[in-house]
Amino acid sequence: MLFENKEVFCMLFPESIRTLVCSDFDETYFAHDRNHAQDVKALTTYLNKERHMLFGIVSASTLDMIKGCLDEMKMEYPHFIACNSGTELYYYKDGVEIYDQAYELMMLRQGFTKMTILDVEKALAAHDIQLMVQEPFIHAPFSRNYYYRETTPQEDERRFRQIRAAAEEQRLIVNISKCNPLIGDPADCYDVDFFPASAGKDAVVRYLIGKYDIDFDETYAFGDSGNDIKMLNAVKHGYLVSNATAEAKKRHLKHADFPYNKGILSILEARSESNGY
Structure with a gap:
């Protein structure tokens, strides 16, 4: 459906998809106290230049909660949002919100x-x-x-x-x-x-890998708490940002050196450098 009565900015949808990047929302993609706006902008700038990278939010939050925060912070919408613990999946392209009916059918069946x-x-x-x-x-x-x-x-x-x-x-x-x-x-x-059983944060990852035929070596995920661990284990490169909870860090050993968006960006930039991009 089209967004109504407001101007909404979306990240540029990739021309072709080779890499998948999934991020938890609250305390991973952005700081709950809204004090890392420049880091959000830096990550968005990087993603808009990466024309083969599909990036999205995978969160336990509702769609309204996520969109409300994005609007408040004047953030660009990502390529997709998987909300309510990964049970609903939406894509954002050229200002249009597209609901993935096929993903819903998996649960209804x-x-x-x-x-x-x-x-x-x-x-x-x-x-x-x-x-x-x-x-x-x-x-x-x-x-x-x-x-x-x-x-x-x-x-x-x-x-x-x-x-x-x-x-x-x-x-x-x-x-x-x-x-x-x-x-x-x-x-x-x-x-x-x-x-x-067919849903959840890790299920979204597996669904998107299959839908876009993405090489497993090109899959990334980022989180900050215990409910992100399954998602991190569903990709090749799963990281906790440095501000993650102590409980999560005990359960998952791959950690970014920086918090929030800066942690995500540091891993993706290292990937670009190692691949010679």
Whole structure:
């Protein structure tokens, strides 16, 4: 669909696609406190010169949250946005927003409905595992996001096993990661995100690699927290930016030397130099 009633600037869509670059949004692509505008501009300038690189945001945030921030910061829209934990996929080309219906069909063919997740929520509550709904995501069509308030490490791990077992029984993926207070999450909670088995941040990566027939050696991803790890492992070159959470750094050993966009740009520029671009 066309953007209405406002001027929207998009990155130049690549002429042909040889390289895939995926980035988490909050605390990776941009700083939550909005204080790295020049680094955003530097990365955008680089990407607009790279005419064979497909770049996009893969995030747990809703589309409205991401677009609202891009508009507020006067950022150019990337080539694609995969929102709601990678369950919806949109492309941006010449000011036009294009929804990927084929990606949605992958989930619908599984017979997935939102009631599947709600049934899991009820089953866990019956075992005294209370999950708090994250209200900004409540209308997401293919995912549901919760907070789990931590207790003791032993009790939490026992309950996490129950949560994972309940999700697996319903053919759902569940991602459990420590909340990041820097993006407004409560400090004493975990994110618990449910979505269909065919979706998720790593699924978006695999889908795009297949859709555009991209060589695996030319795949990159960047993140800052535990819910990015699967995405980082789904590419050849997966990096945490230097401001990543301590939990994430324990789970993934490849780190950029710089934070946010500067970390992304440093890795991509090194790639260009090594390839003689």
